[in-house]
Amino acid sequence: MTPTARLAADIGGTFTDLALERPDEHGGLDRWTAKVLTTPAAPEQGVLDGIAQVLAKAGLTPADVAIFIHGTTLATNAVIERKGARTALLTTEGFRDVLALGNESRYDQYDLNITLPQPLVPRRWRLTVPERLDNEGKVLLPLDEAAVRAAIATLRAEGIESLAIGFLHAFVNPVHERRAAEIVRAEWPGLPVSLSSEVSPEMREWERFSTTVANAYVQPLMSGYLHRLRDGLRDAGLHCPLFLMLSGGGLTTLETAARFPIRLVESGPAGGAIFSAHVARQKGWSKVLSFDMGGTTAKVCLIDDYTPQTARTFEVARVGRFRKGSGLPLRIPVIEMVEIGAGGGSIASLDALNRIQVGPESAGADPGPACYGRGGTKPAVTDANLLLGRYDPAAFAGGTLRLHPEPARDAMDNALSPLGLEPEMAALGVVEVVDENMANAARVHAIESGKSYDGRAIIAFGGGGPVHGYRVAEKIGVTRLLVPSGAGVGSAIGFLRAPVGYEVVRSLYQRFSKFDRAAVNALLADMSAEARRTVELGSFGAPLVERRIAYMRYVGQGHEIAVELQVHVLSDEDVAAIRAAYDTAYATFYDRPVPGSDVEILSFAVTAATEVDAVEHAADATDAPAPTPIRHQPVRDTARGEVADWPVYDRSVFASGAEVTGPCIIAETETSTLVGPGWRCRMDGLGYLDLKHVTGV
Known part of the structure; x- marks a missing residue:
């Protein structure tokens, strides 16, 4: 029997997430997910353990898997923590x-x-x-x-x-x-x-040398890990093709990833952005903010017209918070986002002025937050959420990891005792600080992109995104929040939506006053062949789409604007059209072109990728009765500091079209969605939780 299941795994700093999908008999998809603790000493072991769990849930064997897609932040962590090769x-x-x-x-x-x-x-x-x-x-x-x-x-x-x-x-x-x-x-x-x-x-030179050094710095680590993972998969019976998620949003082969591991630095977060873009297409929402909060970091990414923002430069290991220019530059294709040390494992402490600060240090998976009961003694965001009543200690991570309130209370009391607050009130301060940190990151991202949050919705996922989403939305003035199904492992699901793709970038200096059309056509043809060769290793004959871009500027300027080349073989008329397109693009950014100034091209980019499947907008569901709460639990609201009994609903029995009013909690295996006071939540036709802020409720 031909294998039809598709499997994805995302290694995070605290948890390793897995998603398994298989076509059902009605033309839809059956999905199974798993979340296991990351194994820092041997990351491939956590992946293999998770694979065994998710296959057991689905009742499938390794032979049923047709493709395995993987993303990881190991390269990023190695650079940030300075744990790469000599x-x-x-x-x-x-x-x-x-x-x-x-x-x-x-x-x-x-x-x-x-x-x-x-x-x-x-x-x-x-x-x-x-x-x-x-x-x-x-x-x-x-x-x-x-x-x-x-x-x-x-x-x-x-x-x-x-x-x-x-x-x-x-x-x-x-x-x-x-x-x-x-x-x-x-x-x-x-x-x-x-x-x-x-x-x-x-x-x-600086960007080129820095990127090359970073690639060399992580190559022994990543190459060794990838080959151990490949061998482990084969030993476990998975002989299907293995693909790696690239920072730019495409998939590539293990051989290419091992050669250029620096292109994997943002592979996990890139999967989350693709997941949000797919959900936005399903909903017909052209303007959204992707909000991914995991165990170690939180990532925000603006998505317009169902496409995440992209860039060709990226900074890693910034020493100045939110400060451009304070990190090591990497010249690679990347989905543009802001990433901060704000996750469930982020550690809370007091600075020299006794102010609460959260992150960027993380408790990780070993020992993890104090409430994990694995030896952690420093309070983390997960400890604070537990003390605020947001988690059921027996049902965290689907019941696979029991939480312990007493170690969390002791850790909070020991670390934040100079505040003179009860541990629960100190926990409130910790959550408010981390929420404000994430909201501030979202504000900075919008400002740097020249955009606003007017008319924009948030798509929240990751283990912590649905927990903190409504409060972050309030802080940045967003009134709509969506929590898709499988939100707890959203990045892994995003891997399953990504095309097989690869981008080639090369420099060839050209001025339009003396444009060498033959040299440019020859270069583009060579770049196209290289991109297609790489993609065809994993496209299995699927049709490819190609995109060509020139990075241009007026002579004497310091930064370029991307202009898409609409034809593959440039004629004299095409060259003139490209020159005019640059003036138009420049006027879009700076209100008017610069007449009489020559334009220079510094570099070209060619991307080849498999086609993205079309998605039809889903219709809304008809009204249905609200479910019955499975229990009530005391929760302290972070906006008001008040404690009240919040009803808890089981998402698995939530019917499409059913609606509940906050405050309440909607629990599921990998996460929980908090519906705050003043919010309503409706299950839409896709099985997604659609939250709206309603004035006066």
């Missing part, structure tokens, strides 16, 4: 300190004691060799091969585990980088080597 950089003589100098900007001009992000490679491991290309890729100084060999001897003595090679102008001509890599591989077989001309072939 990495060296081999670069052009005279450019040893590019990583430290950056672009010489300061994210806070007036902070005399500013803290800047430290490079992943210390200065003693940044070695240079004589070589030089000009800006067109012509050799000015041949590569000194003897110097490369001497550098290898030095790196061996230093115990280096991975090497990044980044030469000046290698994005135009990679000949010196490739020759240096050949020498390294001959002299030191088995050493992982990352080339800037392959990892990030674009101009701007």
Whole structure:
């Protein structure tokens, strides 16, 4: 029998989420989910344990699985926690300190004691060799091969585990980088080597070198993990294709992911954004905010016209909260979002002024929050929610993890005792602070994107999103909130909605006053072939769609605007149309074009991907009677500080069209949805919880 089930797994800092889907006989989908604690020492073990659980729930065998899709934040965590490989950089003589100098900007001009992000490679491991290309890729100084060999001897003595090679102008001509890599591989077989001309072939040395170094920094860790996971899956009987989620929203093969693991840094959050975009299509909502709160972090992403915002640059490990320019730059395709250390495991403490602060430190999965009873002694957001009455200790994570109120109360009392508050009131402060942190992140994201929340709804998911969603909505002025089915494992479900896709980016400097159409067409054709080769490894003959973009600016400006190329082979008329399209796009951002100014193209991007399945908007359900509460429990409302008995409903018996009025809790296996005072909740025709803020209720 042909396998038809699709399986996805998302490793988070606290929980590993799994989703399994199989077509039913009516043309729909049967779905089973599982949530297990992440196993930090061997992350693949948590995945394998979760797979066994979810297959047992479904009554399926490994042979029934047709495809397995995986996403993880392991690469991100390795960079943030500085737990990657001992990495060296081999670069052009005279450019040893590019990583430290950056672009010489300061994210806070007036902070005399500013803290800047430290490079992943210390200065003693940044070695240079004589070589030089000009800006067109012509050799000015041949590569000194003897110097490369001497550098290898030095790196061996230093115990280096991975090497990044980044030469000046290698994005135009990679000949010196490739020759240096050949020498390294001959002299030191088995050493992982990352080339800037392959990892990030674009101009701007700091971003290119930083991305290449980060790729080298996580490559041994990620390659080892991915191959252990592949072997573990085979031993468990899963011989189906394995795909990895990319930060840009596509899927790729294990081989490509192991070669360019830096493209996985935001793979988990990217799945969540795709999940929200899919739900938005189903609802016919063109403007939403994706709100994903897990055990370690919270992620917010603006989605317009059913498409998440994307970017080509990304910062990781910011040292300044919400401060652009305070992190390590990565030049990769990425779904644009704001991510902060605000999750169920985020630890609460007091600063020097006895103010409550939450995160970014997390209790993780081991030992976890104090209420897990696994040895944790510091209060976390989950402890605070438990003390506020929001969780049933016996039903957390579907009853697989019992919560213990007393350790939570002791941890809260010990850490926040200078406030002179009862643990329950201190817990209220912790939840209000974390909610405000997330609301502030959402405000910053909207401001940086030049957008507002007028007419926008929130799609909340992750283990904590439905718990905190209504309060975050109140803080940013949103009056509608949606909690889809499977919300507790939303990112994993998003993996199952993602296309197989890959983006290739290359630099080729062009001015429209002397546009080399033949060179551009040749470059685009070569990029298209590379993107398609990568995608076809996993598309299984599915039709592909291709998107081509040029990144352009007026001569002398510092930043580019993306302009889509509507044809694949450019004619003279097409070149003129692209030039006019840039003026139009520029006027959209800055009100008017700049007449008489020449335009330059810095780089091109080509994306090949399988087609996204069409989704029809779902009709609303007819009215149905409200369900009967399964119990009542005392809950302290964070907005007013009052304690009242809130009814608790079982989501699994909630009928489509049924409506309840807050305050109440709607419980399910992986999460709980809080319907606050002044809110109403209706189960729609898709089985989603649709919350609306109603004045006067």
